[in-house]
Amino acid sequence: MDLTAVTKAVLSAAEGAAGATWGKIKHDYAADLQDILQLAESVATKLASGELAEDEAEELLKDQSGLLFILTKEAEVGSKLVVQNAINAGIDTLWVAVKAAAKL
16 A cells, blocks of 8 residues: 555545645644554555455444544534544545555
8 A cells, every 4th residue: 555645645535625624633633644544554454365354444444533533622613523524534535545455
C-alpha cells in the first residue's frame, strides 16, 4: 500500500467534507491519521494473506474512526457534524485503499 498516496487521498476526502472547518482540525486530524494508516497497512497485509476476513478488516478500520472523533471535542459545537463527515470520508477512502492493497 502506498501510504503517501493513501494519506493524500484520505486528507483530501476529509478536507472536502470539512469545508471551512478544515483549517481548525487539519493539524490534529493529520497527526492522528498516521497511527491509523500504520494499522491500515497491517490490516491490508492480513486481509491479503487470509489472516483476516473482509468483514473483520472493515470493522477494525471502522473502530479506528472513534479515535478520530476525539477531534469533535476540539471543534466548535456547530461544526461537529462537519468534522464527523470529514472523518467518515477519510475512513471510507482508507477502506477503499486497504481493499485495493489486498487486491479484493
